[in-house]
Amino acid sequence: MIGARSGSPSDVMVPMVRLQQVTHVYVTDREASLAVENIDFSVATGEFVSLVGPSGCGKTTILSMIAGLLRPAAGQVLLQGRPVSGPSPEVGYMLQQDYLFPWRTIMDNALLGLELGKRVNEASRERTRLLLESMGLEGKEHLHPSQLSGGMRQRVALVRTLATNPGLLLLDEPFSALDYQTKLQLEDLIAETLRERGKTAILVTHDLAEAIAVSDRIIVLGRNPGHIRRTFDIPKSIREAQPFYARDQPGFNELFHEIWGELEASGVKE
Numbered sequence: 001m002i003g004a005r006s007g008s009p010s011d012v013m014v015p016m017v018r019l020q021q022v023t024h025v026y027v028t029d030r031e032a033s034l035a036v037e038n039i040d041f042s043v044a045t046g047e048f049v050s051l052v053g054p055s056g057c058g059k060t061t062i063l064s065m066i067a068g069l070l071r072p073a074a075g076q077v078l079l080q081g082r083p084v085s086g087p088s089p090e091v092g093y094m095l096q097q098d099y100l101f102p103w104r105t106i107m108d109n110a111l112l113g114l115e116l117g118k119r120v121n122e123a124s125r126e127r128t129r130l131l132l133e134s135m136g137l138e139g140k141e142h143l144h145p146s147q148l149s150g151g152m153r154q155r156v157a158l159v160r161t162l163a164t165n166p167g168l169l170l171l172d173e174p175f176s177a178l179d180y181q182t183k184l185q186l187e188d189l190i191a192e193t194l195r196e197r198g199k200t201a202i203l204v205t206h207d208l209a210e211a212i213a214v215s216d217r218i219i220v221l222g223r224n225p226g227h228i229r230r231t232f233d234i235p236k237s238i239r240e241a242q243p244f245y246a247r248d249q250p251g252f253n254e255l256f257h258e259i260w261g262e263l264e265a266s267g268v269k270e
């Protein structure tokens with residue numbers, strides 16, 4: 001397996017993502033507001049990093065800059081050492097809503113990214129079918145989104161994101177609209193799938209237990225403007241456990257309370 005979880009020092013030499021003193025300002029007709037300031041962090045290939053922090057601290061803004069949808073006002077974002085200048089096929093973005101097209105079948109929804117990149121052929125179609133199968137969606141290919149549960153739809157959205165084979169996945173609260181049981185199952189499935197494929201991931205979540213259970217590292221942000229307060233490395237025993245069981249590992253609760261203290265100080269309850 002490639003990646004930070006395998007612990008190879010060569011993995012960290014050219015990070016998958018590097019933010020160097022990144023600042024973003026939203027400019028409207030009436031005003032300019034400083035959203036995030038001097039954000040500086042790297043994510044190694046194969047690493048799973050979560051961003052947590054109070055509402056408005058700039059988590060989505062940071063993901064959007066990494067995705068090339070927003071440009072920093074200062075500093076730079078590097079993807080595999082190269083400055084980000086716009087959206088890249090190397091980056092997959094998965095959101096809270098699945099954004100499946102209701103009139104398309106599950107297979108056609110899953111193929112959408114490949115279709116946009118003019119990369120649909122027999123081999124990519126077969127890979128997508130296998131991905132659907134690995135997500136427990138075998139036999140659902142010809143159904144439409146309205147015929148699936150919320151958890152299934154989110155799995156289709158994940159297949160659509162993975163089908164183009166991006167090295168980096170940006171996950172913006174992908175589990176938050178799901179019921180608790182489905183959310184736990186999907187957390188396990190996504191974490192395992194990304195780990196097996198050596199993918200790099202950045203997750204935005206308001207669920208601290210989820211962040212600890214799936215991540216190698218957690219970055220706690222503060223606001224006004226958004227900035228990094230502190231970074232927490234997740235201990236090996238928790239990292240190596242399946243997310244569902246990570247919560248039972250010794251040290252999980254202590255770590256939860258330590259990070260929670262940092263979140264409280266950042267204004268997460270305000």
Ligand SMILES: Nc1ncnc2c1ncn2[C@@H]1O[C@H](COP(=O)(O)OP(=O)(O)OP(=O)(O)O)[C@@H](O)[C@H]1O
Pocket residue numbers: 026027028033034035053054055056057058059060061062226
């Ligand atoms: N399009 C926009 N125009 C102006 N200001 C914006 C825009 N989008 C976000 N902001 C502001 O930038 C700051 C960061 O917003 P962002 O959505 O990145 O925060 P967040 O941490 O993702 O919040 P949440 O947890 O509520 O989703 C906030 O103060 C927000 O009001």
